[in-house]
Amino acid sequence: MLKTLDRAGYHLTGQRRAMAELIASRSDSFTADDLVAEAAEARPPIGRATVFRSLEIFESLGLVERVHVVRSDHAYVVCDPARHHHHLVCERCGRNTEIRDVGIAAIARDLADKTGYRVNSHRFELFGICPDCQTTSPNNS
Amino acid sequence: MLKTLDRAGYHLTGQRRAMAELIASRSDSFTADDLVAEAAEARPPIGRATVFRSLEIFESLGLVERVHVVRSDHAYVVCDPARHHHHLVCERCGRNTEIRDVGIAAIARDLADKTGYRVNSHRFELFGICPDCQTTSPNNS
DNA sequence: TTTACTGCAAACATTTTGCAGATGT
DNA sequence: ACATCTGCAAAATGTTTGCAGTAAA
Numbered sequence: 001m002l003k004t005l006d007r008a009g010y011h012l013t014g015q016r017r018a019m020a021e022l023i024a025s026r027s028d029s030f031t032a033d034d035l036v037a038e039a040a041e042a043r044p045p046i047g048r049a050t051v052f053r054s055l056e057i058f059e060s061l062g063l064v065e066r067v068h069v070v071r072s073d074h075a076y077v078v079c080d081p082a083r084h085h086h087h088l089v090c091e092r093c094g095r096n097t098e099i100r101d102v103g104i105a106a107i108a109r110d111l112a113d114k115t116g117y118r119v120n121s122h123r124f125e126l127f128g129i130c131p132d133c134q135t136t137s138p139n140n141s
Numbered sequence: 142m143l144k145t146l147d148r149a150g151y152h153l154t155g156q157r158r159a160m161a162e163l164i165a166s167r168s169d170s171f172t173a174d175d176l177v178a179e180a181a182e183a184r185p186p187i188g189r190a191t192v193f194r195s196l197e198i199f200e201s202l203g204l205v206e207r208v209h210v211v212r213s214d215h216a217y218v219v220c221d222p223a224r225h226h227h228h229l230v231c232e233r234c235g236r237n238t239e240i241r242d243v244g245i246a247a248i249a250r251d252l253a254d255k256t257g258y259r260v261n262s263h264r265f266e267l268f269g270i271c272p273d274c275q276t277t278s279p280n281n282s
Numbered sequence: 283t284t285t286a287c288t289g290c291a292a293a294c295a296t297t298t299t300g301c302a303g304a305t306g307t
Numbered sequence: 308a309c310a311t312c313t314g315c316a317a318a319a320t321g322t323t324t325g326c327a328g329t330a331a332a
Binding site: 068088090091097099102103104107108110111112115116117118119120121122123124127128129131134 | 209229243244249251257264265267269272
Binding site: 152153154155173174189190193194215 | 295296297298299305306307
């Protein structure tokens, strides 16, 4: 992650290292605000503005991605920037599973043919309940 | 559209009728703010708060849907509430083409098997350039 | 040493809310 | 008549920006 930042010409500041650590240690999705809260505790502490600025950079490098979580927009998830992929997010705990391409690209190509659109990108996100949450507390609609 | 509102027990006020008309006349995607501007001109004029409240209702009834347009979140598109579908949005003009299910459901089912998640919903959105915009002004990155 | 980065606090944009009065049923 | 709906303006969110100081290269 740091390597990606460095390679892109960004300074490796203490804050960005701390950000990378905070983000990397997350297996679930998180909001900018979650991060702001944690970041204030980090060493060195990271200000709100910097969190947003970093997220922007991280996103532009494909290290994190914004997903459209039900009932609360703008969550982020960690990504492997190298591969095209999609996300499967647990609606209960926020856990995120990265999905390799599974034939969506072919469907997109097919739709391009049928509609005449030139399809530049697509977004495929799945929401559900992860295995762990299915066993724990099966209550909750 | 009005019928759907009525059947759901909502009052058919002048504002809601006007909203329905504004929305129905759109073949492209629009932001809440677009609508606020138009709504102020409508008769009867519709206030900001009412636009948001109406959009919320319309969305809950499946009459419109929020899509995650690149470079500007929170656009809305008109929907057929009866059918499961996806959206293909033109990045240039905002035009929206509704896509019937094209095998995504099967993929989702397959992923549920592989990951152990109970998949409740998915979101599949495509972005590109519509046929018209491809011929008109082919400049613009 | 030079330019990028950071924090702060203020500015912004967007959406929500309380309340008194208007309106649909 | 009664509950719902509306507008307004204020408040709550969420994100961005200007600027003076700080730190990386």
